[in-house]
Amino acid sequence: MNPPINHRIPGSARRPGPVGICSFLCPLLLLFFLILLPTCASTVPSSSPCGVQEGYWIETEDAATIYLHHHAASGPPVLVVHGISSNHYCWDLDPRRSLGVFLAQAGLDTWLLDMRGHGLASKGPDARHMKRSWNIDDYALHDIPAAIDFIRQKTGAPRLGYVGHSLGGIVGAIYASQLGDSALYSMVVLGSPVDFSDPDPLLQLARHAFLLGSGMPASVRTPTLARMLDAMADRLPALPEELLYNPQNISREAAMRMMDTVVSPLWAGEMRQFYKILNTGYLISADGTVDYVQAMSSITVPLLVMAGRADRIAPPDRVRPYYLAVSSLERRFVVAGRENGFARDYGHLDLPLGDRAQDEIYPLIAGWLVQHGP
Amino acid sequence: MDGSPPEQEPIVKPGTGTNGLMALGLILALNQAPSIAAPLSATPETVAATPDEPLPSPSSLPDTSPVSHSFTLNDWGRDLKAPVALLVETPGIGGQAYQVILEALEQAGLDAWSLQFGPLDNPPAQHWAVHLATRAIPVAVQQLKARDRQARRRLLLLGHGMGGVMMLMAIPELDEPPRAVAALGSPLEPAPSELLEWLDTLDTTLPTITTDMDPSWKGQTVSSLLWGSAPPPREPLPTRLALEYLDWLLRGHALPLESITCPVLLVAGAMDRLAPPESIRMASHRLPDSTFLRLGMLHLDWSDPSHGDLIQDRRNAELVADWLRQEVEP
Incomplete structure (x- = not known):
């Protein structure tokens, strides 16, 4: 257990506050995004558009359910993890926007995860047991180990590659720093x-x-609210x-499809933990006792970080x-922007789903995993 | 002062000759801001700097005996008992590039001055270096204080890009720490990019970089990458200065951040490809009293600024001026 956190934010009490008239409107818009969008995306397609060959519901040690989508290949296995309020479709939206297909074609045995309460995991046998208190620690310390154990057992491979987007990268860091990175041969995190x-x-x-949000129901599923958002969509800035x-960097058609399929509910527990994180400025555990960034110094696995x-x-x-936090001897930081030769400056969701992700992002991921294989 | 600089080999890259495109790449990338039509209304006073004690210099470059680097102190016009805000310009940039932020300082009730390096033939261009030119700053501060007979006014310092780096280097050498400091788009640690690495491979043997062409890199002009649609100016830049700063951008340099105890505002532009926010945020924690501010859409009411926008956009300039003014309010 790490010692209690020392709060150190120099000069935090003295900062300019350039907030204009738009920021009056933005809390409202942000709340729409955080609360209403999950409603729109609560319906998850029953089949993959990208030809997933098989999938598995897996029970975690704390009796939650996760789901693994398998793009089979003969090479070393890779676990791919989605971000906050998302699901595995952020890696598998369509044949042209599928890291799952790309990695499998590169020979990597690819497993796309739906963490508890997300995607098909929320459709599993224990859906009635879904808990609003699930938090980031639960994803990192229960879901990821369950997925890794299952894949190791299924494939016989001792170690996996790990790819995470946004929260998926964060839970990868928590997992590796708290439970050890010996089950991983390489990591790639985006955004x-x-x-x-x-x-x-x-x-x-x-x-x-x-x-x-932390005081609200786990997900808002009111169709009326969803229709309100749809009706307002054209009038919003x-x-x-x-x-x-x-x-x-992403076509309108793809963006609409993305918003229909990629968004999953936000859970009250993870919102509560994020509130604590934003309140302190530190990536801390749900109980506030562990500074995960400090703990990340124990990570030594080769690491590619993209932003x-x-x-x-x-x-x-x-x-x-x-x-900077890890101790990996082999590590690289890449900013996906025009100054590094990318056709566009990448935003948050176009890192996995941009129009050119297949040409500019996926090859970097596959190349890193192959180069730093088991 | 000694008007003849010591013999020193200029820093040049081996090459077959001058490449105008390459030279322009450097000048656009490192030293330029779009010109502004209105001229400065300053009353320049030219002096030369020859500090008694040399400042620490980066280990990557050999130090020499003090070299005279000419500079001009420009009074922006207000003659008040207001606090003095001295803007350290980047060598080679025309003073008009700072018009917006200097006006904002004046409008905030501050007595705005600018320290403009040059003329660049004193010393000869091949002898200009960032760490050597930095020695002019304590001299300029002394001169400003000498003008203030009552010596009641506390000094505010600010700088943009290379000028901000030079300002931070010089602060420990001042007799009295400034009241507060603002550095805009000034990298505290390296943030290499393919574009900067490409610029570093360019060959140029001229002591001064001048060109009227805009180089293309991967189908994009360097000026568009750095300045967006704003027109690039055309001014000469000592090659050694440009290469030294480029070296710092790529490989880092030693800044005495821990010894700067006054309040420091560090401003980064979300789309600044020369000094991106990631080259500033983490290192800002080394300053005892710092405020890091990334300007961009995260502030929800304006677009992502580039390197030049940090001083050219009036809202950004007013924000910095307001922060400085607040630091000297009772």
Whole structure:
């Protein structure tokens, strides 16, 4: 157990506050995103558009259910984990936007995870047992070990590669720092922030939204609210969607499909933990006793960290500390932006789903995993 | 002062000759901001800097005896008992590039001055270096204080890009720490990119970089990457200065951050590809009293600023000026 956290945010009490008239409107919009969008996405397609060959419901040691989608190949296994309020379709939206297909074609035996309460995991045999108190620690310390154990047992491989987007990268860090990284041969994380200090207005708004959300039902499924959002969609400024992705980097059609399938409920427990994280500025455990960034120094597995230059959810300066926190001898930090030869500056959701992800992002992931294989 | 600089080999890259495209890449990437039509209304006073004690210099470059680097102190016009805000310009940039932020300082009730390096033939261009030119800053501060007969006014310092880095280097050498400091788009640690690494491979043997062409990198002009649609200016830049700063951007440099005890505002532009936020945020924690501020859409009411937008956008300039003014309010 790590010692209690020392709070150290120099100068945190002295900062300019450039919040204009738009920020009056934005708490409302943010709440719509945090609360209403999961409603829109509560219906998960029953079959993969990308030809998943098999899938498995798996019970975790704390009696929750996760789901694994399998893109089989003969090479070493890879576990791929989605982000917050998302599901495995962020890796498998259509044949052109499928990291699952891409990695399998590269020879990697690829397993896409739906964490508890997300995607098909929420349709499993224990759906009636879903708990609003599930938090980030539960994902990291129960779901990830269950998935890894299952894949190791199924494939006979001693070690796995790990790919995580956003929260998926965060839970990978928590898993590896708390339970050890000996079951992993390599990690790739995309858009995973671990530094929440110096809160900007968006984070301050998110903190209030999480506080509000943590006291609400696990997911809002009111069709009336969803229809209200749909009706308002054309009248909202472009700002909300630009927070989530760079509209120049993902077609409107794909974006609409993404919003229909990729979004899963936010759980009150994870919102409560995120509220604590944003309140302190530190990536801390749900009980506030462990600073996971400090603990990440125990991670030695080869690590590729990617951030999008236009990512407003996880901007590069909040993601780079992930790269700095680990002790891996082989590690690399890549900013997906035009200054590094990418066709566009990547936003948060276009890292896995952008129009050019197949040409610019997936090859980096596959190349890293192959180069740093077991 | 000694008007003849010591013999010193200029820092040049081996190459077959001058490549105008390459030279422009450097000048656009490292040293330029779009020109502004209105001229400065300053009353320049030219002095030369020859500090008694040399400042620490980066280990990557050999230090030399103090070199005279000419500079000009520009009074922006207000003659008040207001606190002095001294803006350290980046060598080679025309003073008009700072017009917006200097005006914002004045409008915030501060007595705005700018320290402009040059003329760049004194010393000859091949002898200009960032760590050597930095020595002018304590001299300039002394001169400003000498003008203030009552010596009651506390000094505010600010700088943009390379000028901000030079300002931070010089602060420990001041007789008295400034009241507060603002650095805009000034990298505290390296954040390499393919574009910067490409610029670092360019060959140039001229002591001064001048060109009227805009190089293309992977189908994009360097100016568009760095400045968006704003037109790039055309001003010469000592090659050695550009290469030294580029080296720092790629490989880092030693800044005495721990010894800067005054309040420091560190401003980063979300789309600044020269000094991106990731080159500032983590290192800002090394400053005892710092505020890190990334400007961009996260603030919900304006777009993501580039390197030049940090000083050209009036809202950004007013934000910095307001912060500085608040630091000197009772």
